[in-house]
Structures are given as structure tokens and as C-alpha cells.
Amino acid sequence: MEDTEQKYENPGFEAGPEEIGMANLNGNAAAVLATTTTTVAPSNGAAAAATSISMPKEATTRIVNNTRSAEWNANNAVVIRNAMKTYRGAKSPVLNDFNMTVKEGTIYSLLGSSGCGKTTTLSCVVGLRKLDDGSITVFGARPGTKQSGIPGRRVGYMPQDICLYEDFTICETLQYFGTICGMTKDEIEDQVDFLIDFLDLPPAYRTVRTLSGGQKRRVSFAAALIHSPELLILDEPIGLMRSGRLLAEKSPDALLQEYNTNLLEDIVLKLCKNDTMGITEEEAAKQNEEDDPVAQAIEEISFQSQARLSITAMSPNNASAPRFRNSTSKDGPGSPVLAPKVSTNPQPPQNPHKLEKSLSSRSVISYKRKQSFKQDIHDEIYLGFSRLKALVRKNLILLMRNRKFLFFVLILPCIQMMNVCVTVGNDPTDLEVGVVNFDSDCKNYSMDDCIPRHLSCRFLDLLPGQNSQNRTLKLIPFDTEEEALEQTKAGKTWGFMVFPENYSTYMYERAISGAEPTEEVLNGSIISFEMDMTSKQVAETIRTTFFFTFQKYIIQLFESCGFDRRVGEIPLKLEEPIYGSTDTNFRQFLAPSAILGIIFFCPLITGGVNHISDKKRGTLDRGLVSGVRTVEILVSYFITEGIVLVVQTLLIFLIITQLFTIEFNGPIYWGIILSLLIGFCGLSLGFLASTFCTEEVQTILVSIGSYYPNMVLSGMVWPLEGIPKFLQYIAYLVPCNMACESMRSLATRGWGIDHPHVWPGFVSTIGWILLYWILTILVHKTVKN
Ligand SMILES: Nc1ncnc2c1ncn2[C@@H]1O[C@H](COP(=O)(O)OP(=O)(O)OP(=O)(O)O)[C@@H](O)[C@H]1O
Structure with a gap:
């Protein structure tokens, strides 16, 4: 995007955006949209739109056609100045001295051809990416700072892709995003009812996987709206919406073809006109063959400018929550109105009474300025706990919905352990x-x-x-x-x-x-x-x-x-062994370390793959924009994977001690704790690996690649004394190295945690976990930059 910030006055079109930022994108002509929340679904090659809607901070803030409210110029919601951004390896910058101002209480459409940098701009605004140069301020502060509220609950972000958990129901999806934003159960319930009505969503129990593309996008929209954010950022949202209703829900290509025009703006104008006249999409498409949409739209603009209309978006204040009303009423500009109706429109919005009830009764979260440091800390802890709760619940739901996978994950380590015990360590026969x-x-x-x-x-x-x-x-x-x-x-x-x-x-x-x-x-x-x-x-x-x-x-x-x-007799006498027995077989040597190898490897892969899926799905970014922290994601995985790990570990210990009668001479609970720590260590490494990787297969390859060095250099299969001297030092860099020695000492020699051969294994494993965590958080930050 080049340095261009042009503002176009709304010519008087019904409930249209008062201010439209038009960027001269990669040299292509930009277009002005003059309609309510009007954006068009993404296309391949066609012009597309990303919309940033700045919600009014005050309930009474409105966008009134030709009647600007007092707040209009008071505050800027988003300000971008001299933005520069070049992707690594790209020949030219995506953003080149780009400027944009979104005022509070406005609807701002950012238009441009495909690939011109709209998503990049929005991702910088929501703090997912950083500019190379220039500045962005959101609510007067840089994204990422506390004052900006971004990432956090002040913003609602609907990414370009669906970015939802396919295995969730609509209700669970909205609950997840609501809880992340610190909403209570009751608040979420109210909002879910409202949004299902408002956006005409399928019943709440329906699974996202079973929804149509349009329904999924509306759920995605609802997820961005659930906490009534002050700033709503929609990256190529759900079709053409007006007054809370969808006017069209097709790809730009399909619409361009249907309306026989080259400009999406023509279609937007036409659809709004038809909406006002109460003409259906089919009728409109039919008429369109004869009519010139631009001419009609221009006509419509002059026609509509006669009507007095007002609109406000979701209000953050319950007392003055938006409600349906007839725009022809005598209410002054101070009255918030959602989905305005003009007298010329014969069709009321769906279930107006129900919606009105829902709107006025629902409680809405508002972002309150913190009053004291103590209050800040309290809110931070509450929000952190809320986010953690949402993440853990999400992980558990995803785990439980995938029962076959869960079963496999639980028994896979047991099968591997049995495999080791049955096949390794027996003397050859025949x-x-x-x-x-x-x-x-x-x-x-x-x-x-x-x-x-x-x-x-x-x-x-x-x-x-x-x-x-x-x-x-x-x-x-x-x-x-x-x-x-x-x-x-x-x-x-x-x-x-x-x-x-x-x-x-x-x-x-x-x-x-x-x-x-x-x-x-x-x-x-x-x-x-x-x-x-x-x-x-x-x-x-x-x-x-x-x-x-x-x-x-x-x-x-x-x-x-x-x-x-x-x-x-040979005059050499082997006395009774101090530790072990005269006929100790290889299995006894291998089993303790095999437990660690297996327990380390399974979460390494599952943790890494889950994280990558979250990344690829876009749900991770979505969560991060809502304020989720990397460390919270790690902790949530520790909790859910911890449950799986406990079951896996107990099963493995049962197998080796009961089925294969392998002796565990030391305190077995220390063995179990060490195994769990090693599992968490593998999980943390999987996480770290997946922050570098973009595909699941890459994580699996990294995991397999790290498996063999870890196994060999930790002395699992061959005594460390048998490897070259210099490798014995390098072997300390392998996470299972010291843990292996600890486990063997616990199992075969019967030593306790206080023995100098045992406790270092525990300390080193905890050290590795912390190191992986720190690296993961640092890499997350670096990648963002
Ligand atoms: N991670 C990335 N690495 C390198 N190049 C990228 C990356 N993300 C986007 N780009 C490139 O930057 C340019 C802008 O991409 P962006 O997604 O911001 O475009 P857009 O305007 O949102 O496009 P569309 O309307 O098709 O969604 C494109 O040429 C794209 O190929």
C-alpha cells in the first residue's frame, strides 16, 4: 500500500460508513463503499475488502447520516503513520509509508486488490505482526501495551479464514471465546442467545464441522462479537451485511458474475437499494440484467438521502444497549439504534421483538479503566484464570471428541513398552x-x-x-x-x-x-x-x-x-552381586530407560502436532489477539497432556512390574514422578519445535530426528562408557541423559531421591523444561517481530 489516506464523505446513503479509508493499493484504483458494514467475501484475484469497525466507546455514540455526533472527531481508535513492512525475501514492501486513521464510532472499510496488504495491515493492528518502521496506535497506545487493550478484550477480531474448532458446537465456540475474554457463564449465555438470533445462526448444539461455509463465517463473526468489543476488526467478513442482516453471502466472483459488473461497489449499492425496496436477491439479479446498477445506486443515494437514519454498533453499555427502532421516530441523535428501518422498507428485520428483548436484557461486558494497581492485579489474575480455564476446556473437548485418537494415544506407549519387553533382552534360542x-x-x-x-x-x-x-x-x-x-x-x-x-x-x-x-x-x-x-x-x-x-x-x-x-574350577570367584543378580538380563537394563524414551517421545509428537494444528487453523492467532498468552497455552497443554501422561505412565509401570515382573527396587513413586517430568519435557520440546515449524509433518520429522540422538546419547540402549569420550560430554546436552541414570539407579539399585546419582536427573529435567519454555516464549516473540 502506498502512502494514501483519502477520506470520502458519505453522500447521504442509508446508514453508510461516514468515513471510508481508500488506499491506492499497488497502483490499483481503490473504491469507495457507501453502505453499512459492507464488506465482501474474499476472492481469488478479485477486489476484496477488509473492514475495521471502530465501535463507539460511549453507548450513545452513533453514526448519523449527515449528522455527526460530538464524539466524531474526539478520538482516534486506530492510527497508522508511515507504516513500512516488507516480508523476508520479498522484493518490494507490502506497506510503504502507509497512513490510516480510524476514528472512534466509525465504520472504516479498507479496500484493495488481492494481495495488496490488507491482512498484513490488520495483523499489525491486532498485534500479531510488527511493522518494520512507522507507528500504529490503537486507542492512543501501541498494540501490545496495556493501554491499547490489544491483545485483549477491547478488540474483536475475525480473521480472513474461518479459524474455528471444527469439533466444537456453536455454543462451545462462543463459550470458548467469551471465557477467554473474561465473560461469566451468564453473560455468555445471554450473548449466545442474542447472537444466534441476531446473526441467524443454526441451533447452538450444531457442530461447526457440519455447518455451511456461510454459517461458519457467521459463527466466526459471532465469536468476534461475543464480548462486545470496543474495536471490531473483520478481515473480509461474512458477506454483505446491513443493519445486522446479511444481504448477500457469496464470493465476489459469483456476485460479479451474477450482477454482470466489474465493480463490487456497484453490487454493494445495488444490494442496499434492493434491501431498502424489499426486493429479494433473485429478483434483483433478474432485474440486473436490464438495469445499470451504478445508475440505480446513484438514484438510490439521492432517494435515501431524504430519509433520516441512524445506526450504532454494539454498545458496551448494558443500560443503553442498542435496540431496534424505527428510524422515522422522533428520537434525537443521542438515541442508539441498531438496524435502522426506513419507512420505505416494508420488510422488518427477523424477529424484531425477540431481538429487542434479547438486546435489552443481555448483559454486555465493558472495558473499564482500572482504578488501582491492586484492582489491576486482581483483574489480571481473574482474566488469566479465565483464559486458562477456557484453554483447558478447549483442549479437553478436542481430546474427548477424538476418541479414537485418544485411545490410540493412551495405549500407544503401552504397546511400545510391551514390544520392548517382549522382544529385547531375551537370550537367543535354537x-x-x-x-x-x-x-x-x-x-x-x-x-x-x-x-x-x-x-x-x-x-x-x-x-x-x-x-x-x-x-x-x-x-x-x-x-x-x-x-x-x-x-x-x-x-x-x-x-x-x-x-x-x-x-x-x-x-x-x-x-x-x-x-x-x-x-x-x-x-x-x-x-x-x-x-x-x-x-x-x-x-x-x-x-x-x-x-x-x-x-x-x-x-x-x-x-x-x-x-x-x-x-x-577357574580360581576366580564372583561373590553375590551387591546390586542386581548374577543373571541380570538386558531387559532389566533397558526397561527403566525405555520408559523414559517412550514417555518422552509421545507428548513430543502430540504436543507439537496439536500446537501446529492450532496455528494452521488460525485459532491460535485468534486466541492471542483476545489476550491469550503463550505461557497460558503451555500451561493448558501441561494440564491436559498431564492427565494423559498420568494414565500412560501408570499403565506402563503396571505393565513392566506386573506383566513382565521387572524389578523396581527403589521408591516407585519417584520413578513415576520422573517419568511424568520427562513427559512434560518432551511436550515442551514439541512445543518449541512447533513454533519453528509450519506443518505437522515437519514437527514429526523434528521429533523423530531428535528421538534417536536422545536415545543413544542418554545411554538407553548402550552404556555411555561405550561411546567415544568427547561424545560422553556432548551427551549431557541430551534431555534424557541424566534422567536415565536416575531411573536406572532407582529401579535397579534401589536408591532414593537423595542419592547423588538420582536427584540430578530430576533437576536436569526440570531445567530442560524451563529452558524449552523460555525459548518457546522468546521464539514466539521473535516470530511476531
Ligand atoms: N508470511 C508472509 N511471508 C511472505 N509474504 C507474505 C506473507 N504474508 C503475506 N505475504 C505477501 O504479502 C502480500 C500482502 O498479503 P496480504 O495477505 O496482506 O494481502 P491482502 O490484501 O489481505 O490479500 P487478500 O485480499 O487476497 O486477502 C501478498 O503479496 C502476500 O503474498
Whole structure:
């Protein structure tokens, strides 16, 4: 928009705006609208309008045709001076030395071609964006300051898009926006009844999703009106409205086509004329084929200028709330009138009596100048609480309306945990290993005989999987080494062992005879193994099995020959473990950290995605304009996600302790609290990520991207001692790192919160949460700037 501020006097048209700001937008000719609250729905490429309606501060403030009230020049509601705004990467500025003045008590239409910067201007006015240069004042103060009341309840903002929660009913929508603005339940109820009548909305129980486009836009309009704001800002609102009634509700393209004209202003004039004459839209469209709308409109202007009409918008004062009246009455300019009627209009507005009753009985919130600092604080706390209540209720409704998703969110961590417990940590079984035995055919032997025969058979017999419950190995006999090798090379076995000829004799001699063994005895008593070592875990399992079995085999041989079994033992003694047990499996190591990994990840995604949806829907901006603070959004998500997290955490703990009997030796409640903190930490990170992202998929990618470093660098799957030294320091930058150590210490070692290995995990998690919060708030502010 270029530097242009031109004011056009209303030529005397019925209830028209007294002042119309016309911007020479990107060089296109701007147009003057001369009608009541007249704006046109957005279009692709066609001219569109964004309207800022300044509501009168005083109930008696009115816009009177050709009869300006005393307040007319008294105050400026919105003043823009030398506004400059260039989007990053754009070649030319959107706003270039742009000026605009909206006086209190006026209706101001900002017209311009698509993409000229109307929405940008309004978003700067409502404080969602900031100018690069120049100034904006709203009610005499910069948006964002307390005096301006923006963001806050002084303003009603209807964005260009619908920006509503589709799963809400009309009633819930209006309740939400009303509560955000600090209205009481009764006040909201009154307003809902009124607005449903006034805007001809469907019944309050109808879900927004099921409404038509026009109905949705009217609900959106109602949401902006619910708290009777002093300044109403409508970005391409709901069609052509006049006197609280919709004259047309179509896209500009459709209207242009229907009225066979290139100018929307022609249509506006025509519609107003028809409205006054009581002609329906269809009849008008038919007539239009023959008539010239501009000529008609001009005629109409002169005709209408004979009538004395008045209009005021929603009054912030209950005592003088607007009401229907006939404009031909003798009331002076001080009387507020809504939806004026001229004597020439035969059609009264819908349900005038009902509306009159509703209007006069409803209570309207008014913005009061604060009287004292104490009062300020009290109001701030009340409003903050009210907004938080609305946000929490909103989150809960959205959660409950999406039951399938809720069910999935609740059980997903349980499924993941069960998955971990079932699949990870068990010893491998049925590992196929070949046996080439040149020593014995293993028929008819006794384990208790002390004779130099069948010793190979005794060893094989002791291997787990032969005759035991433990099925680690599955032995497959081969006649030759070549055959066995071939099978291993073909990937059919994990390796094979070879007992040489006379193995029993040599082994007996080596172990029992006590004489110094010869080279032949030493070589002849070796069982050789050839293995596929590609899988470390499998190879380790087989190797360990052989070593332990061999130890057992020697002891058993010694005992059968009457020796002290201790002679056969390796002279190393592993005492009873101080912590854990001798057969601690990997699951016991993994489970505590897996809980953290899972609990961290789920809210990371759901929190991030919810926030992005709120952003994309436009409901977030709408809330922010109404005064909602980033920190309140965070707290509200903490409360609702907290409920989900508690259920998820309790279910997970039940699964690991009851279903998989994983020991939790320390105070379990500290484990649960740590899990919850980690969940909140994930939620906060999700929030931070979603402030950078614009799409849900981006948040999911960021979440997945952060998942693996978090898992690996926190020592969840592999001991930190096993990673390179420099990474061990970097690993402290991972949110779950210290929490993992705490959780393991609580679960396996049974330590309490006061232990130096435990409490740092709690402190670091709280620290991460605070850091993410601070960053989120800072990023929000930066993005706005
Ligand atoms: N976030 C953004 N980043 C970069 N450019 C933007 C951004 N938002 C808007 N623009 C560009 O700035 C210009 C003005 O956009 P704006 O939405 O203010 O136009 P408008 O007058 O409201 O258009 P319409 O009537 O079609 O809604 C357009 O060219 C648009 O492409």
C-alpha cells in the first residue's frame, strides 16, 4: 500500500460508513463503499475488502447520516503513520509509508486488490505482526501495551479464514471465546442467545464441522462479537451485511458474475437499494440484467438521502444497549439504534421483538479503566484464570471428541513398552550349530563313569539345548568338516565344532592323569570351533555357552573320578552381586530407560502436532489477539497432556512390574514422578519445535530426528562408557541423559531421591523444561517481530 489516506464523505446513503479509508493499493484504483458494514467475501484475484469497525466507546455514540455526533472527531481508535513492512525475501514492501486513521464510532472499510496488504495491515493492528518502521496506535497506545487493550478484550477480531474448532458446537465456540475474554457463564449465555438470533445462526448444539461455509463465517463473526468489543476488526467478513442482516453471502466472483459488473461497489449499492425496496436477491439479479446498477445506486443515494437514519454498533453499555427502532421516530441523535428501518422498507428485520428483548436484557461486558494497581492485579489474575480455564476446556473437548485418537494415544506407549519387553533382552534360542564328532558315536555311555571314553558326548550332553529346558543351541551332526563348513558358509548354521579322533583319551590324560601332557595330548584334547561372527550378540551367546559348559564339564569329570571339584574350577570367584543378580538380563537394563524414551517421545509428537494444528487453523492467532498468552497455552497443554501422561505412565509401570515382573527396587513413586517430568519435557520440546515449524509433518520429522540422538546419547540402549569420550560430554546436552541414570539407579539399585546419582536427573529435567519454555516464549516473540 502506498502512502494514501483519502477520506470520502458519505453522500447521504442509508446508514453508510461516514468515513471510508481508500488506499491506492499497488497502483490499483481503490473504491469507495457507501453502505453499512459492507464488506465482501474474499476472492481469488478479485477486489476484496477488509473492514475495521471502530465501535463507539460511549453507548450513545452513533453514526448519523449527515449528522455527526460530538464524539466524531474526539478520538482516534486506530492510527497508522508511515507504516513500512516488507516480508523476508520479498522484493518490494507490502506497506510503504502507509497512513490510516480510524476514528472512534466509525465504520472504516479498507479496500484493495488481492494481495495488496490488507491482512498484513490488520495483523499489525491486532498485534500479531510488527511493522518494520512507522507507528500504529490503537486507542492512543501501541498494540501490545496495556493501554491499547490489544491483545485483549477491547478488540474483536475475525480473521480472513474461518479459524474455528471444527469439533466444537456453536455454543462451545462462543463459550470458548467469551471465557477467554473474561465473560461469566451468564453473560455468555445471554450473548449466545442474542447472537444466534441476531446473526441467524443454526441451533447452538450444531457442530461447526457440519455447518455451511456461510454459517461458519457467521459463527466466526459471532465469536468476534461475543464480548462486545470496543474495536471490531473483520478481515473480509461474512458477506454483505446491513443493519445486522446479511444481504448477500457469496464470493465476489459469483456476485460479479451474477450482477454482470466489474465493480463490487456497484453490487454493494445495488444490494442496499434492493434491501431498502424489499426486493429479494433473485429478483434483483433478474432485474440486473436490464438495469445499470451504478445508475440505480446513484438514484438510490439521492432517494435515501431524504430519509433520516441512524445506526450504532454494539454498545458496551448494558443500560443503553442498542435496540431496534424505527428510524422515522422522533428520537434525537443521542438515541442508539441498531438496524435502522426506513419507512420505505416494508420488510422488518427477523424477529424484531425477540431481538429487542434479547438486546435489552443481555448483559454486555465493558472495558473499564482500572482504578488501582491492586484492582489491576486482581483483574489480571481473574482474566488469566479465565483464559486458562477456557484453554483447558478447549483442549479437553478436542481430546474427548477424538476418541479414537485418544485411545490410540493412551495405549500407544503401552504397546511400545510391551514390544520392548517382549522382544529385547531375551537370550537367543535354537541357534543352530554343527557338530563333527570323530571321537565317539555317543551311544550307551554314563556321565558318572571315570573312563577315557565318550567325553565328547558328555560335553555335548551338558550344552544347553541338547536335553535341557534351556534351548540356546540346536546341535546338528555332520559327518565331515567340509559338510559342516558348507552349511555355515551357506548361512544355515552359526558355526560348527570338531572333536578330533581319540579326543576322550587325550582329554582324560590331560585332565586326570596328572602327568605332564605331551604335545600330542595337548593338541588331541582341543575341541575346535569355527563360527560366523557377524552377529555379535549371537556369537557372544554361543561363545559364552561353550565356556560355561566347558567349566561344568570339567567339574563333572573331576567329580566322577573322585577328585575335589574345586580343582576343576577357574580360581576366580564372583561373590553375590551387591546390586542386581548374577543373571541380570538386558531387559532389566533397558526397561527403566525405555520408559523414559517412550514417555518422552509421545507428548513430543502430540504436543507439537496439536500446537501446529492450532496455528494452521488460525485459532491460535485468534486466541492471542483476545489476550491469550503463550505461557497460558503451555500451561493448558501441561494440564491436559498431564492427565494423559498420568494414565500412560501408570499403565506402563503396571505393565513392566506386573506383566513382565521387572524389578523396581527403589521408591516407585519417584520413578513415576520422573517419568511424568520427562513427559512434560518432551511436550515442551514439541512445543518449541512447533513454533519453528509450519506443518505437522515437519514437527514429526523434528521429533523423530531428535528421538534417536536422545536415545543413544542418554545411554538407553548402550552404556555411555561405550561411546567415544568427547561424545560422553556432548551427551549431557541430551534431555534424557541424566534422567536415565536416575531411573536406572532407582529401579535397579534401589536408591532414593537423595542419592547423588538420582536427584540430578530430576533437576536436569526440570531445567530442560524451563529452558524449552523460555525459548518457546522468546521464539514466539521473535516470530511476531
Ligand atoms: N508470511 C508472509 N511471508 C511472505 N509474504 C507474505 C506473507 N504474508 C503475506 N505475504 C505477501 O504479502 C502480500 C500482502 O498479503 P496480504 O495477505 O496482506 O494481502 P491482502 O490484501 O489481505 O490479500 P487478500 O485480499 O487476497 O486477502 C501478498 O503479496 C502476500 O503474498
